[in-house]
Structure formats: C-alpha cells, structure tokens
Amino acid sequence: MSYEDLVRKVEPYTAGEQPKDASVIKLNTNECPYPPSPAVTVAIRELEDKSERLRLYPDMDASMLVGALADRYHVDPDEIFVGVGSDDVLSMSFLTFFTAGKKLLFPDITYSFYDVWADLYRIDYTAVPLKDDFTIDPLDYIPAAEGGRLEQTAGIGDISGLGGIVFPNPNAPTGAELPLSSIESIVRANPGVVVIVDEAYVDFGAQSALQLTKKYKNLLIVQTFSKSRAMAGLRVGFAMGNRKLIRYLKDVKFSFNSYTMNLPSLLIGTAAVRDEAYFRKTTQRIIETRERFKKDLTQLGFVYPDSKTNFVFARHPDVHAKVLFAKLRERKIIVRYFDKPRINEYLRITIGTDGQMKAVTEALRDILAGAV
Ligand code: PMP
Numbered sequence: 001m002s003y004e005d006l007v008r009k010v011e012p013y014t015a016g017e018q019p020k021d022a023s024v025i026k027l028n029t030n031e032c033p034y035p036p037s038p039a040v041t042v043a044i045r046e047l048e049d050k051s052e053r054l055r056l057y058p059d060m061d062a063s064m065l066v067g068a069l070a071d072r073y074h075v076d077p078d079e080i081f082v083g084v085g086s087d088d089v090l091s092m093s094f095l096t097f098f099t100a101g102k103k104l105l106f107p108d109i110t111y112s113f114y115d116v117w118a119d120l121y122r123i124d125y126t127a128v129p130l131k132d133d134f135t136i137d138p139l140d141y142i143p144a145a146e147g148g149r150l151e152q153t154a155g156i157g158d159i160s161g162l163g164g165i166v167f168p169n170p171n172a173p174t175g176a177e178l179p180l181s182s183i184e185s186i187v188r189a190n191p192g193v194v195v196i197v198d199e200a201y202v203d204f205g206a207q208s209a210l211q212l213t214k215k216y217k218n219l220l221i222v223q224t225f226s227k228s229r230a231m232a233g234l235r236v237g238f239a240m241g242n243r244k245l246i247r248y249l250k251d252v253k254f255s256f257n258s259y260t261m262n263l264p265s266l267l268i269g270t271a272a273v274r275d276e277a278y279f280r281k282t283t284q285r286i287i288e289t290r291e292r293f294k295k296d297l298t299q300l301g302f303v304y305p306d307s308k309t310n311f312v313f314a315r316h317p318d319v320h321a322k323v324l325f326a327k328l329r330e331r332k333i334i335v336r337y338f339d340k341p342r343i344n345e346y347l348r349i350t351i352g353t354d355g356q357m358k359a360v361t362e363a364l365r366d367i368l369a370g371a372v
Helices: 038-049 051-055 063-073 085-097 114-120 150-154 180-189 210-214 243-254 263-274 276-299 321-330 354-371
Strands: 080-083 103-107 125-128 162-168 195-198 219-224 237-241 311-314 347-350
Touching: 038 051, 038 263, 063 080, 063 237, 063 263, 080 085, 080 243, 085 114, 085 162, 085 195, 085 219, 085 237, 085 243, 103 114, 103 150, 114 125, 125 150, 180 195, 180 210, 210 219, 210 237, 237 243, 276 311, 276 354, 321 347, 321 354
Parallel strands: 103 125, 103 162, 162 195, 195 219
Antiparallel strands: 080 237, 219 237, 311 347
C-alpha cells in the first residue's frame, strides 16, 4: 500500500490570473477599480500604533466587525458570521449544512468553486441547467408537491434525497439577477434544507434577499468585501441568517480554526463598513460605467444577459470569444474566458474605470474591424 491511496485527491479551483505587469488593464477577476474608503487608509495608519497588540490572539468573535455589520444591515450580531473572504464563509457553510448521500443543487453555469467544495467535502450534487437565456428556472428547485419538478431535475426519488441548494444572485459569470419573488418561492418550498444565496455582486443594483431571513429559518445570505468594498486583498466575507444557522456555522468554524479573522482585518474591515457614503458613491459609479459600457457593447454587435453586477458576460456573433480574448491580451487587456461547454463563446469583462472601459471598447472596435 502507498500513502497515495490515502490522499484526499481533489481538482482545485482555478482562480483568475494575477499578472505581474502593472501596465495591463486587468478586468478578469471582478475587482473594484477604485481604492477602498479613505477611512481604510486611516485605519491602516493607526495599525502602526497598535502593532504591540499583535502579540495577542485576536478577538475570536470578531465583535467589532460583526457589530459594525449588524448596525449596517439592521440585524442582530448573533445573525452574522464572518470569514476570510466569502470563499471561506461558503466553504464553511458547505461543510456545515450539506452532506454526502443527499443531493446539493446549483446551476450548471455558476461560480466554479461550488463543485470543488462539493468534491472536497464528498457532497453529492446535481448541476441544474440554466435556461437558454442563462436565467434560473425556479421550478427546477421546487418540489412536485409545490408545483415544480425538483425531484426530476435532481434525479432523486423523493424530496428526502435533497441536501441543499446554493446559487449566486446575481449569478456568476452570467451577471443575471433572479427576482426576489422567485428566490422566496424556492426558499419557501424547501424548508427541510438550507438554501444559500451567494450575494457577492448584489451591491451593483440587484435586490438582496436579506429581508427574507426574518421570515425563513433555512436561508443563508453570503456577501463579501472583495467587490463593492474594494478589498479583495483584505479577505473579508460574511453570512447573515437565522441565529441557529449562524450558531451551527460557528460551531464548525471553532472546530476548525478559532482565529480566522486577524487583527488588521477586524480593524480595517470595520472602518470600511462604517463609511457608507463612500460605499454608495463607488458602487453607483461602477453601475453608471457598466450601463455606458453595455450600450457600447450593443453598438459593437455584442449580445449579453442583462448584468446587475460589476461585469458583463458578452458574446459576439461573428468573432469567437477565444480570438477576442487573445487579441485583447495582445493589447494588454486581460478579461476572463472560460473554455467550458455552453459558455465558451463568452467573455466575462469586469467593469473598470470609465477610462479603462473606453480602452476596451476601442480595442474591441479595432479587433472587430480587422476580423469581420
Ligand atoms: N462568490 C462568487 C459568485 C464569486 O464570484 C466570488 C469571487 N471569486 C466569491 C464568491 C468569492 O469572493 P471572496 O472570497 O473574495 O469574497
């Protein structure tokens, strides 16, 4: 026997590339083009005077950050869980709420970390095909007894075979939003499992399902500081939901690593949450740029699902995305291309500054002129 037989073998998630060359226009990982709030810079400066505190373990309850989030989202601190980016929060949630032998459902085109966590934790799952227009059909997630076809979609004999549901809203990488009423119908029809709504991109004009957590005990909302708060580098994410769900999450987390949130993250993260005006200004700016960019894309002949995020998922009928991706790259513009069934004709383009999007539009116009 070899130790190889004992190894937990997994196919890891492939993150978007982080180029070393600072001169590229980087629109491949949905980061914010603007800096974090000035309050963050102040908090970082103040950290220097607090370096002595690094001697001690940080507050394992992350009370300051949790308190700031509780104020901001009008929920109780017991209804919030924080982690090292929403990837950490989602990973903990998969481990806590989903299990082997029961089917977890998520869309076939979605955040490509879901199947990686499911494989890692040995959770069975079914990837449910999105409709042709890349939207979720709620009936796929609603049991037959409630008028849907969940059992058929999931390939389970009866509803006791269901283990959970997770999807981003708006979805990634499509950018499409599922209306709140559809989310409610899915959550209401499945009281026996936890439904996770991954709201990584919700702050760019979509409607959050947070209000539904007051009504449904099986709903967990996950958000991040990486996009709308411009702090992908800090690594802070959080979940909000019924206090019992949060308690279960904390129990698993404290069985794994008590000190996930370090002192700088707690101090800097809190400063960011407290600056609501800056948050609103930045997200609004990105929304405006996105709307302008969508018009430019349409003018160039691109088609795309309507995006409520800080990216657009677009296809050109005449030139393949793989070609566009390579040609943009030659011009030092990096976007995201997924060589996967159903989506290999699309580019996912992050919304940057107005100047960056102008450069992308010009480059695409140039490439298309040469190619068609
Ligand atoms: N959910 C979705 C849908 C995402 O696209 C991302 C970003 N890759 C994440 C979660 C994780 O983001 P983070 O860990 O930076 O919070």
